[in-house]
Amino acid sequence: MSTTATQTAPPTRSRKRGPKSLNAGQGRRGVLLVTPTLILLAVVIMYPLVRAVIMSFQKDSGLDPATGMFSEGGFAGTQNYQHWLLQQCAAAGGTTQPCPPGTLGSQFYDALFVTLFFTVVTVFFEIGLGLWFATIMNRTFKGRGLVRAAILIPWAIPTAVTAKLWFFIFAYEGIANKLLGGVGIKPLLWTGDAWPARFAVIIADVWKTTPFMALLILAGLQLISSDVYEAAQIDGASKWQTFTRITLPLIKVPLMVAILFRTLDVLRIYDLPAILTNGGGGSGHATTTLSILVINQIRAGFNSASALSTLVFLLIAFVAFIFVRFLGADVVQRPPGKEAAKRRWFRRQPVAAEGE
Amino acid sequence: MAHRRTTRRALTALVGVAALSFTAACGGGGSNTSSSSGGSQQGADSRGPITFVTGKDNSGVWPPTIDKWNKAHPNEKVTLKEQSDNADQQHDDIVQHMQAKDASYDIVTVDVIWTPEFAAKGWLVPLEGKFALDTSKLLKAPVTAATYNGKLYAAPFASDGGMLYYRKDLVPNPPKTLDEMWKMCDIAKKNNMDCYAGQFAKYEGLTVNATEAINTFGGKVVDDKGKAAVDSPEARKGLQMLADHYKNGDIPKQGITYQEEQGRQSFEAGKLLFLRNWPYVYSLASTEASSKVKGKFAVAPLPGVSGPGASTLGGHSEAISVYSKHKATAFDFLKFIEEDAQQKFFMEKGSLAPVVEAIYSDPALVKKAPYLPTLLTSIQNAVPRPVTPFYPSVTKAIQDNSYAAMKGEKSVDQAVKDMQSAIQSASQG
Numbered sequence: 083m084s085t086t087a088t089q090t091a092p093p094t095r096s097r098k099r100g101p102k103s104l105n106a107g108q109g110r111r112g113v114l115l116v117t118p119t120l121i122l123l124a125v126v127i128m129y130p131l132v133r134a135v136i137m138s139f140q141k142d143s144g145l146d147p148a149t150g151m152f153s154e155g156g157f158a159g160t161q162n163y164q165h166w167l168l169q170q171c172a173a174a175g176g177t178t179q180p181c182p183p184g185t186l187g188s189q190f191y192d193a194l195f196v197t198l199f200f201t202v203v204t205v206f207f208e209i210g211l212g213l214w215f216a217t218i219m220n221r222t223f224k225g226r227g228l229v230r231a232a233i234l235i236p237w238a239i240p241t242a243v244t245a246k247l248w249f250f251i252f253a254y255e256g257i258a259n260k261l262l263g264g265v266g267i268k269p270l271l272w273t274g275d276a277w278p279a280r281f282a283v284i285i286a287d288v289w290k291t292t293p294f295m296a297l298l299i300l301a302g303l304q305l306i307s308s309d310v311y312e313a314a315q316i317d318g319a320s321k322w323q324t325f326t327r328i329t330l331p332l333i334k335v336p337l338m339v340a341i342l343f344r345t346l347d348v349l350r351i352y353d354l355p356a357i358l359t360n361g362g363g364g365s366g367h368a369t370t371t372l373s374i375l376v377i378n379q380i381r382a383g384f385n386s387a388s389a390l391s392t393l394v395f396l397l398i399a400f401v402a403f404i405f406v407r408f409l410g411a412d413v414v415q416r417p418p419g420k421e422a423a424k425r426r427w428f429r430r431q432p433v434a435a436e437g438e
Numbered sequence: 439m440a441h442r443r444t445t446r447r448a449l450t451a452l453v454g455v456a457a458l459s460f461t462a463a464c465g466g467g468g469s470n471t472s473s474s475s476g477g478s479q480q481g482a483d484s485r486g487p488i489t490f491v492t493g494k495d496n497s498g499v500w501p502p503t504i505d506k507w508n509k510a511h512p513n514e515k516v517t518l519k520e521q522s523d524n525a526d527q528q529h530d531d532i533v534q535h536m537q538a539k540d541a542s543y544d545i546v547t548v549d550v551i552w553t554p555e556f557a558a559k560g561w562l563v564p565l566e567g568k569f570a571l572d573t574s575k576l577l578k579a580p581v582t583a584a585t586y587n588g589k590l591y592a593a594p595f596a597s598d599g600g601m602l603y604y605r606k607d608l609v610p611n612p613p614k615t616l617d618e619m620w621k622m623c624d625i626a627k628k629n630n631m632d633c634y635a636g637q638f639a640k641y642e643g644l645t646v647n648a649t650e651a652i653n654t655f656g657g658k659v660v661d662d663k664g665k666a667a668v669d670s671p672e673a674r675k676g677l678q679m680l681a682d683h684y685k686n687g688d689i690p691k692q693g694i695t696y697q698e699e700q701g702r703q704s705f706e707a708g709k710l711l712f713l714r715n716w717p718y719v720y721s722l723a724s725t726e727a728s729s730k731v732k733g734k735f736a737v738a739p740l741p742g743v744s745g746p747g748a749s750t751l752g753g754h755s756e757a758i759s760v761y762s763k764h765k766a767t768a769f770d771f772l773k774f775i776e777e778d779a780q781q782k783f784f785m786e787k788g789s790l791a792p793v794v795e796a797i798y799s800d801p802a803l804v805k806k807a808p809y810l811p812t813l814l815t816s817i818q819n820a821v822p823r824p825v826t827p828f829y830p831s832v833t834k835a836i837q838d839n840s841y842a843a844m845k846g847e848k849s850v851d852q853a854v855k856d857m858q859s860a861i862q863s864a865s866q867g
Contacts, residue, residue, distance in 0.1 A: 145558060145827060145865065150587035152558050152827065172866030183842075184835035184860035253700070254692035273639070274694045274845075362640035365847045366838035381529070381830040382864070 142383030162389035212295025237293035245357035276364025298340035302333035488544035494523035497788030558827035583822035596790035598752030599816035612738035636714035648840035651676035653748035666861035831864030
């Protein structure tokens with residue numbers, strides 16, 4: 083250690099020191115330094131989370147018929163979970179019945195489907211468009227700065243504004259129906275019918291978040307050395323081969339991170355459909371996502387809402403887990419030759435994450 | 439290898455935090471429904487400064503009113519606290535402060551539909567005994583809406599009722615009954631206009647319009663005890679009417695996306711013959727530069743089966759929090775806002791429908807707002823929305839099922855049955 087220190091210049095030394103293992107004293111100091119953060123996290127994240135789980139096992143307060151006042155519900159067991167998962171709604175005499183249409187309970191599986199549908203479709207389109215936009219932004223041409231700025235604008239607009247914007251576009255006498263009329267299609271009830279409403283949300287969401295995808299992919303593209311492409315050209319690779327054999331593998335990690343964040347984001351989407359369609363369409367709840375359902379339920383009963391949000395949390399955690407496993411497994415399978423390039427990528431991930 | 443592990447761990451942590459923030463955001467509200475009415479007597483005789491909480495005061499009626507009070511009561515000053523202008527946020531804000539037993543919310547402004555919920559949670563002081571409010575001069579409907587379980591829990595502050603806006607240049611005599619109105623749709627067809635619109639998008643406005651139809655035919659959503667009572671032939675007739683006239687185009691196809699504003703825009707653009715809307719449209723339609731119907735429209739009471747229809751009641755009341763420390767002052771302030779002078783001022787300055795019946799015939803006011811007599815008829819025939827502490831679930835049941843029935847996605851018969859069992863299920867808690 084000391085010999086290395088004397089041999090190398092000071093700046094390099096300090097950089098080299100970082101990853102080396104710490105001694106006992108440093109470790110203790112480390113724990114001490116991290117403690118405030120851990121306490122803060124425990125207070126702001128663990129407490130509400132644990133509280134929500136505890137609440138989800140409590141009954142919602144019921145009306146005491148004698149006084150007309152609400153009284154504490156008491157312990158519920160897994161009743162709140164059964165309510166959502168098995169569609170058991172309260173009926174007269176303390177028994178249960180299948181949730182009748184028009185109750186929030188009856189909308190659980192529809193909301194689950196809609197949420198997953200939004201996730202798959204929007205992320206699919208965002209990957210496609212994001213890759214395309216990133217490739218455009220990565221080229222050198224006149225006015226590139228302008229194009230980059232233009233592509234980023236939708237991402238810079240607050241979601242509430244975006245939603246209101248598209249609300250006007252999709253109004254019955256809005257521009258969307260005018261354009262459809264131009265090609266001879268009858269005006270659609272964008273916020274009234276089930277599938278138009280769903281696609282209204284999808285279109286607005288893709289429009290809004292493709293720039294985020296493109297930005298992360300662009301960051302990946304810019305770090306690919308042009309040598310690799312030149313070598314490919316010399317070897318006579320076609321454009322498609324260059325894309326699938328060089329570009330895609332090299333941007334895979336930032337791409338996966340972008341997909342992961344987008345997926346988690348869409349799974350808990352609330353603001354856009356809430357403002358654009360108010361969760362409506364079709365028979366009344368065609369665009370009600372799980373988060374909208376949670377918010378609606380909060381007004382009708384906290385404890386049942388806690389059970390629902392715990393279920394949503396488990397769903398999101400499960401999806402996240404699959405992604406991380408998938409990403410992690412991918413690192414092992416890499417041939418050793420590409421490990422160096424790979425390592426560089428991983429170190430950049432947190433930076434990309436902060437952009438969210 | 440070690441590197442791989444840390445990377446994965448870092449990523450897991452990141453993902454974990456992202457996912458956790460979801461539940462954390464949703465689990466925030468604690469449940470506290472202690473029905474301790476013991477607090478209601480605490481501070482009953484006590485006087486002192488109080489805080490008056492209301493939704494965003496867009497018409498600016500409160501600062502002058504409160505100034506007037508403060509000048510007369512220097513030791514019992516009222517402070518204004520404005521909330522957001524979104525009704526759901528106002529509701530949630532009150533809920534949070536009540537759960538925290540916050541003594542700084544002395545008087546809260548409650549929408550007519552929240553009174554039973556807050557009363558049943560034991561958050562509002564019943565206006566009886568020492569706090570008995572004289573309601574003899576007030577309109578009946580707003581008082582009924584502020585009553586829960588036979589007790590008055592809030593002092594009506596402003597009322598609201600629906601009216602029928604019609605084109606007097608095309609329809610010389612406004613329709614008195616629904617049948618008459620639907621027959622006049624031929625006039626709309628001849629002029630290439632839409633016939634009738636209300637608020638049929640899926641939101642609170644749909645509850646208003648659907649219950650209006652149900653009540654007009656003599657149906658009820660819940661009975662006096664708050665039990666579901668919508669499964670009746672009368673309620674079916676009401677919904678069937680909406681479904682039939684949506685199907686035959688009297689209510690335009692896009693009518694199912696209309697809230698108050700879209701209907702108003704269509705009416706002002708001269709594309710609509712009849713519009714069910716609130717009083718606020720009157721001055722906008724007669725003054726806005728973009729309005730093409732200036733001087734061409736008038737208002738009539740909502741048509742019913744054989745006379746005026748049953749409007750749904752809107753409006754706000756003022757209630758005293760059980761956690762208030764100066765309840766005597768708070769009660770005096772409630773009496774103050776029920777006085778004719780204040781009620782007149784609210785109407786003049788903010789176009790807020792008075793709750794004192796006599797004011798509707800004040801010549802000076804009627805000259806300024808010619809719709810007042812019509813509005814009085816509307817409010818006199820108004821039926822409060824279902825008075826139930828489970829209002830959020832009840833309105834949901836009405837909205838979803840009447841929306842599906844109007845669009846023909848389910849039969850009216852099925853919709854009414856589903857509405858009934860959904861309301862029953864909701865009030866089981």
